[in-house]
Amino acid sequence: SNRWRRHAPITRRSIRRWTDEAVPKPAIEALVEAARWAPSSGNRQAVRLVFLTERAYKQAVVCLKEPFLANAPLLVLVGVDRRVYQRRELRGGLPFLDAGAVIQNMLLAGHALGLGCVWCKLCVDDWEDRPGLYFQMKRLLNLPGSFFPVSVVAVGNPGRPARTPPRHDADSFVRFDNEGFPPDTCGDWRPARFRLLIRKVQCRLRRVLPGHSR
Helix, strand or coil, X not given: CHHHHHHHHHHCCECCCECCCCCCHHHHHHHHHHHHCCCCHHHCCCEEEEEECCHHHHHHHHCCCCHHHHHCCEEEEEEEEHHHCCHHHHHHXXXXXXXXXXXXXXXXXXXXXXXXXXXXXXXXXXXXXXXXXXXXXXXXXXXXXXXXXXXXXXXXXXXXXXXXXXCCCHHHCCCCCCCCCCCCCCCCCCCCHHHHHHHHHHHHHHXXXXXXXX
């Protein structure tokens, strides 16, 4: 109903305990369809999903994250195809925005089906001290070098209702036009001077040498 659609983002909760009941195939297909229609930068659709139901495959991911994830009947490993992005887009975090849209679609679809879901970050700082476990996971799941993990989503039937977490009032984080936020002592962004110099050189080369490219 329209009422449910309006309230779905408000009533959704992060679930960390599940029953042992498997997630049925129609529900998995609904999650896939929700992910398929998520928006993406330039409609590049760079997100890649790996649905894990077998214990050994799930454990390969769980060993990089929190142990409670092992109890979820279904884990969805969320990654992106790095080849789709330019280097500066990777550096700027664009893959995380694309993945975030897919994750939110799946969370809301799971909520609509009565499933309990939670997303967890899965990124470089989770495996940089344990590279062996990272490469073991990729070998076990047959994931190529272009597959860059971003998150893992746990899905199942809720084991118990989740509490309602506190939320900030809208006045604390929403402003209109030039109302602005209170001043703070945080330093602002500074351009990387060396990178700017390189771009200037490249622009001049393109003017002098039309055939020059980066």
